[in-house]
Amino acid sequence: MRKESSTNLENEVQINASCGMAYTLDLIGGRWKPTILWRLLNCGSLRYSKLRKSMPNISERILILQLRELENDGLVSRMIFPEVPPRVEYKLTELGLRLEPVLRLLSDWGDANRPTGD
Amino acid sequence: MRKESSTNLENEVQINASCGMAYTLDLIGGRWKPTILWRLLNCGSLRYSKLRKSMPNISERILILQLRELENDGLVSRMIFPEVPPRVEYKLTELGLRLEPVLRLLSDWGDANRPTGD
DNA sequence: CTCATTACTTACATTTATGTTAGTACTATA
DNA sequence: TATAGTACTAACATAAATGTAAGTAATGAG
Numbered sequence: 642m643r644k645e646s647s648t649n650l651e652n653e654v655q656i657n658a659s660c661g662m663a664y665t666l667d668l669i670g671g672r673w674k675p676t677i678l679w680r681l682l683n684c685g686s687l688r689y690s691k692l693r694k695s696m697p698n699i700s701e702r703i704l705i706l707q708l709r710e711l712e713n714d715g716l717v718s719r720m721i722f723p724e725v726p727p728r729v730e731y732k733l734t735e736l737g738l739r740l741e742p743v744l745r746l747l748s749d750w751g752d753a754n755r756p757t758g759d
Numbered sequence: 760m761r762k763e764s765s766t767n768l769e770n771e772v773q774i775n776a777s778c779g780m781a782y783t784l785d786l787i788g789g790r791w792k793p794t795i796l797w798r799l800l801n802c803g804s805l806r807y808s809k810l811r812k813s814m815p816n817i818s819e820r821i822l823i824l825q826l827r828e829l830e831n832d833g834l835v836s837r838m839i840f841p842e843v844p845p846r847v848e849y850k851l852t853e854l855g856l857r858l859e860p861v862l863r864l865l866s867d868w869g870d871a872n873r874p875t876g877d
Numbered sequence: 878c879t880c881a882t883t884a885c886t887t888a889c890a891t892t893t894a895t896g897t898t899a900g901t902a903c904t905a906t907a
Numbered sequence: 908t909a910t911a912g913t914a915c916t917a918a919c920a921t922a923a924a925t926g927t928a929a930g931t932a933a934t935g936a937g
Contacts (some may be wrong), residue, residue, distance in 0.1 A: 647895095647896090647921080647922060647923095648816075648895085648896060648897090648921095648922095649894085649895055649896065649921080649922055649923075650922085650923095652790060652816050652817075652895085652896090653790065655816065656790065656791075656793075656794065657873075660793060660794060660797070660866070660869070661865070661866040661867065661868065661869025661870035661871075661873060662793040662797060662862060662865040662866040662869055663790075663793045663794065663869070664869035664873050665865045665866070665868050665869035665872075666784065666787070666788055666793060666865060669784070670784050670788045671924080671925095672770060672771060672774065672781075672924080672925070673774075673925095675774075675778060675780040675781045675784060676774065676778060676781065679778070679780065688883095688884095689883080689884055689885085690882090690883065690884075693884095698770050698773065699770075699926095700925080700926055700927070700928095701884085701885075701886095702885095702886080702887090702925090702926075702927085703924090703925060703926070705884085705885065705886085706924095706925090721884095724883095725882095725883085725933060725934045725935075726881090726882045726883040726884080726933080726934070726935085727882090727883050727884055727885085727932095727933080728883080728884090729883085729884060729885090736872065739868075739872065740868070742864065743864055743865060743868050744780060746860065746861055746864055747779070747780040747783045747784060747861060748778070748779040748780040748783075749779065750779065750783050750857075750858070750861050751778070751779025751780055751781070751782035751783035752779035753779075754783075754854065754857065755775075755779060755782050765891080765892060765893095765925095765926090766891095766892095766925085766926060766927090767891080767892055767893075767924085767925055767926065768892085768893095770925085770926090789894080789895095790894080790895070791895095806913095806914095807913080807914055807915085808912085808913065808914075811914090817896095818895085818896055818897070818898095819914085819915075819916095820895090820896075820897085820898095820915095820916080820917090821894090821895060821896070823914085823915065823916085824894095824895090839914095842913095843903060843904050843905075843912095843913085844903075844904070844905085844911095844912050844913040844914080845902095845903080845912095845913050845914055845915085846913075846914090847913085847914060847915090
């Protein structure tokens with residue numbers, strides 16, 4: 642939950658409104674969003690259970706939270722199939738797909754510049 | 760301060776080690792780092808006081824904290840001039856400069872895709 | 878009736894990020 | 908002596924992000 646007013650929030654809002662970089666990072670940042678976006682980018686469309694199994698260390702609560710945020714930000718769409726047991730598929734929206742070059746560059750830069758493990 | 764062990768930290772370490780995107784975002788993410796990096800990128804070298812005056816809403820403590828983290832991560836260098844009053848200049852290292860295309864792409868994407876204010 | 882499957886939700890707890898306020902050492906200048 | 912400028916630091920406080928454990932509704936299979 643977020644407070645309705647706090648210096649913290651005011652700063653966030655103001656920076657996101659004035660700095661494109663901060664805005665983009667706010668959309669894709671956080672512990673798990675990069676991984677989620679990467680999976681959706683590479684798989685096209687993923688059922689919730691499959692996405693979850695591909696990320697063994699995230700808790701269900703957090704996964705759902707992140708998916709909801711991505712959905713609210715317009716990057717991911719959620720499609721419910723009226724079946725039993727339920728089936729819900731997530732995929733990138735058009736806006737989300739537009740992130741592809743950004744995600745690839747971030748990934749490449751990290752792989753190229755991360756200190757090696759030896 | 761960070762705990763020496765927690766699921767939270769373990770997840771962070773593990774993701775950063777396996778996902779280039781997460782690693783990059785960890786370096787440049789957070790409330791103020793994008794702005795700091797942007798200033799240094801455009802100004803070349805900045806004295807602490809000038810940097811601070813260009814960011815009226817950040818508290819000194821946080822600014823110093825972010826600068827220290829950027830320095831520890833090798834993106835920013837800190838040069839002390841033995842004068843009185845003290846003078847300290849910050850600038851991007853070679854590694855930091857390598858981020859330029861990443862930062863520009865993030866900035867351009869945000870400016871292009873941020874919902875307009877009307 | 879019992880159990881399994883799916884996509885969640887709820888209540889709670891901990892960890893991390895960010896912010897506030899005051900203070901420091903040094904020296905030049907008035 | 909008092910004041911101002913610089914680049915910080917310390918103690919404290921709050922907000923936000925992340926994690927844990929358990930529970931739910933619907934239905935088909937056995």
